[in-house]
Amino acid sequence: MHGGRVHRARRRRSWPRLTGDELGPTTVWITGDQCTPRNSALRGLDASRTVVLMIESLADARRLPYHKRKLVLIFAAMRGFADDLRSAGWTVDYYEERDNDEAPLAEHVARYGPRRIRTMMQSEYGVDTRLRALADVHGCEFETTEHANFISTAAEFERLFARGQKRVTMETFYRKMRVKTGILMDGAVPAGGAWNFDAENRRPPKPGMHFPPEPRVPLGNHARDAIALVEKHFASHPGEIGNFDIPVTRAGALAYADDFFRSRLADFGPYEDAMLAGEARLYHSRLSAAINVGLLHPLELCERAEGAYRAGAVPLASAEGFVRQLIGWREFVWQSYWRTMPEYRTRNALGADLPLPAFYVDGETDMACQRDAHRTIRELGWAHHIVRLMVLGNFALLAGVEPQTMTDWFWYMFVDGYDWVMVPNVIGMTLHADGGLIGTKPYAASANYIDKMSDYCGGCRYDRKKATGDAACPYNALYWDFIARNERRFASNPRMALVVRNWASRDAAVKTAIRERAATLRETLRAGGRF
Ligand SMILES: Cc1cc2nc3c(=O)[nH]c(=O)nc-3n(C[C@H](O)[C@H](O)[C@H](O)COP(=O)(O)OP(=O)(O)OC[C@H]3O[C@@H](n4cnc5c(N)ncnc54)[C@H](O)[C@@H]3O)c2cc1C
Numbered sequence: 340m341h342g343g344r345v346h347r348a349r350r351r352r353s354w355p356r357l358t359g360d361e362l363g364p365t366t367v368w369i370t371g372d373q374c375t376p377r378n379s380a381l382r383g384l385d386a387s388r389t390v391v392l393m394i395e396s397l398a399d400a401r402r403l404p405y406h407k408r409k410l411v412l413i414f415a416a417m418r419g420f421a422d423d424l425r426s427a428g429w430t431v432d433y434y435e436e437r438d439n440d441e442a443p444l445a446e447h448v449a450r451y452g453p454r455r456i457r458t459m460m461q462s463e464y465g466v467d468t469r470l471r472a473l474a475d476v477h478g479c480e481f482e483t484t485e486h487a488n489f490i491s492t493a494a495e496f497e498r499l500f501a502r503g504q505k506r507v508t509m510e511t512f513y514r515k516m517r518v519k520t521g522i523l524m525d526g527a528v529p530a531g532g533a534w535n536f537d538a539e540n541r542r543p544p545k546p547g548m549h550f551p552p553e554p555r556v557p558l559g560n561h562a563r564d565a566i567a568l569v570e571k572h573f574a575s576h577p578g579e580i581g582n583f584d585i586p587v588t589r590a591g592a593l594a595y596a597d598d599f600f601r602s603r604l605a606d607f608g609p610y611e612d613a614m615l616a617g618e619a620r621l622y623h624s625r626l627s628a629a630i631n632v633g634l635l636h637p638l639e640l641c642e643r644a645e646g647a648y649r650a651g652a653v654p655l656a657s658a659e660g661f662v663r664q665l666i667g668w669r670e671f672v673w674q675s676y677w678r679t680m681p682e683y684r685t686r687n688a689l690g691a692d693l694p695l696p697a698f699y700v701d702g703e704t705d706m707a708c709q710r711d712a713h714r715t716i717r718e719l720g721w722a723h724h725i726v727r728l729m730v731l732g733n734f735a736l737l738a739g740v741e742p743q744t745m746t747d748w749f750w751y752m753f754v755d756g757y758d759w760v761m762v763p764n765v766i767g768m769t770l771h772a773d774g775g776l777i778g779t780k781p782y783a784a785s786a787n788y789i790d791k792m793s794d795y796c797g798g799c800r801y802d803r804k805k806a807t808g809d810a811a812c813p814y815n816a817l818y819w820d821f822i823a824r825n826e827r828r829f830a831s832n833p834r835m836a837l838v839v840r841n842w843a844s845r846d847a848a849v850k851t852a853i854r855e856r857a858a859t860l861r862e863t864l865r866a867g868g869r870f
């Protein structure tokens with residue numbers, strides 16, 4: 340959660356450095372996505388002279404209409420983590436269910452008189468700015484330690500740009516991370532002799548696929564209390580809490596991960612891009628929410644994946660596919676975010692300006708792929724990567740939905756959503772609003788791709804083969820209209836040139852009909868209508 344959109348320059352105030360007793364007790368402020376046993380802000384501190392501060396701020400949770408499940412996860416994880424810290428001998432000053440964080444902070448300062456507030460690096464730009472300002476109000480020195488839930492450093496990332504490059508591909512960065520961590524490496528060469536098994540990992544779903552049952556996640560007291568809290572204060576927020584099944588403790592998250600490695604990882608690789616109506620998860624780990632809150636560390640998960648491969652339990656393509664997501668994509672978007680914020684969040688290279696389509700609010704649409712995606716999100720606060728990218732994101736890209744609106748929507752509707760991960764994934768990867776910094780080409784696709792990778796189209800009222808007429812799949816006209824609108828820009832992109840030529844070679848009357856259909860669809864969306 341945590342709001343605060345774009346903030347200007349990071350203010351670094353220097354205070355005279357105090358030492359020893361002059362400092363008074365140190366306050367370590369732990370925020371909702373820092374529930375990691377590796378929290379670096381606690382490192383090297385004397386528990387007898389340290390107080391951990393944790394605040395549940397309702398105002399913070401109201402900044403955007405966050406999915407109810409996400410709020411339950413954060414409040415429950417915070418309470419459980421506070422228990423763990425107390426058991427480990429730390430003093431925890433915990434403020435439950437408070438209107439905001441200003442008043443509890445003032446109470447805390449009055450009670451403990453800290454001169455220094457230390458926090459692990461915040462994952463979100465806006466929260467970092469805000470905490471600095473709050474420390475300032477109380478005249479406290481503000482100190483941050485490195486983020487413990489990532490394995491790359493800003494310096495490593497920066498070195499890749501050293502020769503004046505404007506952009507660095509994820510693949511280049513990923514290979515560096517493989518070498519750095521030694522994950523799936525045989526000495527200096529990648530296991531199996533290749534860095535990338537993507538070509539083996541694009542299988543469509545097949546009839547009669549079998550999926551293991553969901554592991555049972557027992558509800559502890561903290562999850563039960565957090566559900567009651569969310570029902571009480573956030574009843575109007577989107578999402579369902581029934582059958583809450585997100586692990587909120589480290590033990591629960593480890594058990595959920597065990598189940599993934601045992602029963603899903605082997606098939607993760609080949610079917611990672613496949614989509615099926617009514618089957619949200621397929622072989623995905625569904626661990627992102629637990630990782631982003633700090634309950635699991637990406638490296639421990641990569642080591643488990645490698646261990647499963649070395650033991651002969653899973654194919655290399657599956658282990659590599661999973662590792663690539665974690666030490667490749669996750670680290671890459673993290674570093675990209677901090678290298679480019681706050682300006683990056685405002686980018687809109689394609690000039691997209693449509694409002695959020697009405698069915699992104701209530702899920703009411705005749706498009707079978709969209710309907711299934713919104714139902715899944717309502718129920719779980721989660722959908723797998725290809726549903727996010729190629730159903731929800733692709734539609735927004737083709738229709739031209741305004742990037743900041745779309746980023747906020749993804750941020751508040753997903754249990755794993757945070758500014759640091761949404762901004763590069765939505766502004767960059769999905770909407771190409773950064774002009775090609777994160778991805779070399781837009782992930783734009785017609786119904787053809789969705790039909791190939793899913794079983795949605797067979798049960799849809801729209802015809803996946805048609806681009807014009809009322810029965811035609813909306814993705815098709817919007818796809819070609821998107822190419823037409825951006826023809827000049829994409830003509831010089833080697834990865835888009837072929838499709839631009841394809842469009843240019845079409846019959847003029849066909850082009851006109853497609854563009855008219857797209858204009859009608861876009862006008863309907865602009866007017867708050869649906870189809
Ligand atoms: C539009 C859009 C929005 C997204 N928003 C988020 C978000 O808010 N939070 C989030 O954690 N991921 C986000 N992702 C990335 C990815 O879709 C999710 O991490 C993944 O679907 C979570 O499900 P999983 O745990 O089963 O992942 P798996 O498919 O099992 O992958 C394993 C892990 O790799 C990491 N990962 C994979 N891809 C990415 C990526 N592109 N960026 C960052 N981490 C990645 C996640 O930690 C994930 O748990 C987004 C992707 C898109 C296209």
Ligand code: SF4
Pocket residue numbers: 705706707708709785786789790795796797799800801802803812813814
């Ligand atoms: S026909 Fe079009 S709208 Fe319907 S499911 Fe297929 S891609 Fe989605």
